[in-house]
Amino acid sequence: MARTSGSRASETGPRIRAAALRLFARQGYAAVSMRQIAAEVGLQVGALYNHTPDKQSLLCDLMETHMTDLLAACAAQDWPQDPARALEGFVRFHIRFHAARPDAVFMAYMELRNLAPENFERIEALRNAYENRLEVILSQGVACGQFGLSDVRIGTRAVIAMLTGLTTWFRPEGGKTLDEIEEVYVTLVAQAVRV
Amino acid sequence: MARTSGSRASETGPRIRAAALRLFARQGYAAVSMRQIAAEVGLQVGALYNHTPDKQSLLCDLMETHMTDLLAACAAQDWPQDPARALEGFVRFHIRFHAARPDAVFMAYMELRNLAPENFERIEALRNAYENRLEVILSQGVACGQFGLSDVRIGTRAVIAMLTGLTTWFRPEGGKTLDEIEEVYVTLVAQAVRV
DNA sequence: GTCTATAGATGGATAGAC
DNA sequence: GTCTATCCATCTATAGAC
Structure with missing residues (x-):
């Protein structure tokens, strides 16, 4: 005081x-x-x-915070019933959320192997919960005949990889704005999974 | 003796x-x-x-060997004139080459930042040369009206990220064979870039 | 809650015998 | 070309003064 x-x-x-x-x-x-x-x-x-308490806890805290922030933001979105519109929403949400925190994304992706095993399991579960959001959207689209994806699991991973890869090269000072890039990705993903 | x-x-x-x-x-x-x-x-x-001579040279040798192997194998392929067929060939080539050496791919992707600056530049140039192969295919497809991609540079990076991401989760003992996965990716990519 | 000081382990790299 | 032995820097984490 x-x-x-x-x-x-x-x-x-x-x-x-x-x-x-x-x-x-x-x-x-x-x-x-x-x-x-x-x-x-x-x-x-x-x-x-x-x-x-130690360096490992510092890493784990950062990873967990990032993943719970991601899940919270994802849950706070409102998700259209229509699969095509939900997919578009997912692409936009993912790009914006990740582009806003490049350091956390990069770390979350690269440092998984440096987590102690028990920490790894917890973080991995959070990551799966997030990817499941996309998987459900794709499943619904396939079920109602809107999407022509031949394997939902592979499609989920392919789309996630494509979107997350953006953060490894996107720089705000580059030629394109994030909004422009977002439009390109929305189209790429929508076409990739359509019948 | x-x-x-x-x-x-x-x-x-x-x-x-x-x-x-x-x-x-x-x-x-x-x-x-x-x-x-x-x-x-x-x-x-x-x-x-x-x-x-030292640890850094060991890393650099491994990275350079991987990239020159990749470029040599890529150059040895025969590339169809037709952009759609060339794109399919690229997807198949990339997946097979990368799935066959997961350790080298993972290292090449993760350890770029641990290269000394002069080494980084050389490796980065090799990487760009490889990605350029895909960029040329996409450009030609757009030029002749076969592809509807609105930005070739972004499309190139999106496709590379999607394909390379495969190596972070593919395991031979998993449910799907590499051939099956390859087919899914061929379709995803072909649809993503079509008009 | 931050400081100085240090314990105790481990790192990259080298020297010289064989 | 490999070994043993070692130099010296740096690391994580702790102890105790303030």
Whole structure:
């Protein structure tokens, strides 16, 4: 209560996580040291351990936060009954959500193998829950004859890979706006699965 | 000439590279130690340095070998004049080549950021040369009115991402054979780009 | 809650004997 | 060409002063 020293103490945790996210995404979990994270935040190494039990927990927290944010945002969307319209909505939602947080997406994709086994299982379950949203849409479209997909499971993975791949090359300063790219993807996906 | 000691000395280099490839793909470059690689081959650490100047060169060699193999195989294909048939050929070629070497593909994709800058540039150029093969096919299809793609550059990247994503989940022991999966992808891609 | 200091382990890479 | 032994840097995590 005596000190007001610049910022609330409770903001240090989030700042550490933000720095770790940046660094993990750019250099990879194994290549980033706790010292580097501390320096990025303006702390000494020891101080980090007031905010996380260890490096692995830091990674796991970031991954879990990203996945639960994704699932929450996905659930908050309103999903049209019509499969074709739902699919279009999914493509737009996925692109916008992922393009808005490239670091988290990149990390979530690349660092799965650096999770301890029990952490991996939990994160993997969250990921499957998300992909299931798309799989249900494709199934419904096939069931009612709107989509001509010969294998829903493969189609789901193909579409997810195509959409997520966008974040590996999209740069806001590039020639195309995100809106323009979104339109191209909407068309590509819609045509790919139609009868 | 005196010793025949089990195997030719000249096979040690390839065995080191094979072990490094396996480990880099499974755990990531930064997470793998030279001691681990040596143990996998049945050597002590110091002996590795008779076959590679350092760890970075080992990674770079593996990446470059993979990319030049890919380009050579791609050039050896015979490519139909007709864009639709060429596109089908590309999909089949890409899937087969990549499914046959999942470790190399995974490493080539994940470890780009661990290359020293000058190495990165060289590998990136090789990658662009490969993607250009697809871009040319799509351009020709658009030019002659067979494809309805609204942006060739985006389409190229979307298709590559979709195809390469296959290697992150395909397992030979899974329910589908590679041939079956290949057919699904051929259809998905052909439909995605048609007018 | 952050600091300094350090423990204890492990990393890449080298030297010299064989 | 491989071994043993080692240098030296760096790493994660902890201890204790403030």
